Amino acid sequence: MKSPAAPPALRSRRIASRRIGTASGFTLLELLVVLLILGLLASLVAPRLLGNVSKSEEKVARAQIAALETAIENFRLDVGRYPSTEEGLGALQKSPADDARWAGPYLKKAVPKDPWGQAYLYRFPGERGDFDIVSLGRDGKPGGSGPDGDLGNR
Numbered sequence: 001m002k003s004p005a006a007p008p009a010l011r012s013r014r015i016a017s018r019r020i021g022t023a024s025g026f027t028l029l030e031l032l033v034v035l036l037i038l039g040l041l042a043s044l045v046a047p048r049l050l051g052n053v054s055k056s057e058e059k060v061a062r063a064q065i066a067a068l069e070t071a072i073e074n075f076r077l078d079v080g081r082y083p084s085t086e087e088g089l090g091a092l093q094k095s096p097a098d099d100a101r102w103a104g105p106y107l108k109k110a111v112p113k114d115p116w117g118q119a120y121l122y123r124f125p126g127e128r129g130d131f132d133i134v135s136l137g138r139d140g141k142p143g144g145s146g147p148d149g150d151l152g153n154r
Contacts, residue, residue, distance in 0.1 A: 057115040057138070058147070058151065060115045061151045064115075064120070065135065065152070065153050067107070068089060068153075069153050071092045071106035072092065072106075072131060075092060075104065078101055078104075079099055080101065082124045083096065084124055089111045089122045089133075090111065091104075092107050092111060093105045114135040115135075116138045116140065118135065121133070121135075126154070128154040129153070129154040131153075132153065132154070134152045135150065135151045137149050
C-alpha cells in the first residue's frame with residue numbers, strides 16, 4: 001500500500017527546510033580574511049588621519065591666540081594699559097576693579113580653552129613682546145615639540 005500523499009502545505013515546509021539546511025554562507029576563514037584586510041587598511045589610514053587632527057588642533061590654537069591678542073589690544077585702547085598677569089584673560093570679560101574706561105566685554109563668548117582643554121597662559125609684561133599668550137600644547141607641560149610643543153602669540 002502506498003502512503004497517503006502529504007498535504008501541499010507540509011510538502012512546501014519540507015522543501016523550505018531542505019533549502020535552509022543547504023544554504024551557502026561565509027566560512028569562518030573567509031570572515032577572518034576580510035577582518036585581516038580591514039585591519040591592514042585601518043593601520044594604513046589611521047596615522048594619516050591622526051596627523052591631520054594634530055595639525056588642525058594647532059591651527060585652532062593659533063586662531064584663538066590671534067583672537068585673544070586682538071581683544072587684548074582693544075582692551076589697551078580703551079583702558080590705556082594691558083591687563084595685568086593677575087587680572088589675566090578674565091579682564092576681557094569682566095571689568096577689572098570697576099574701571100570706568102572699560103568698554104567690554106571684548107570677546108563674544110567666554111575665554112576659550114585651548115584645543116587640548118587647558119587654559120591659555122597670559123603674562124604681562126611678556127618675555128617675547130608686550131604680553132604673552134601661551135598654550136602648552138597637548139601634553140600641558142612647558143617645552144616639547146610637535147603636538148606637545150608650546151604655541152604663543154610671538
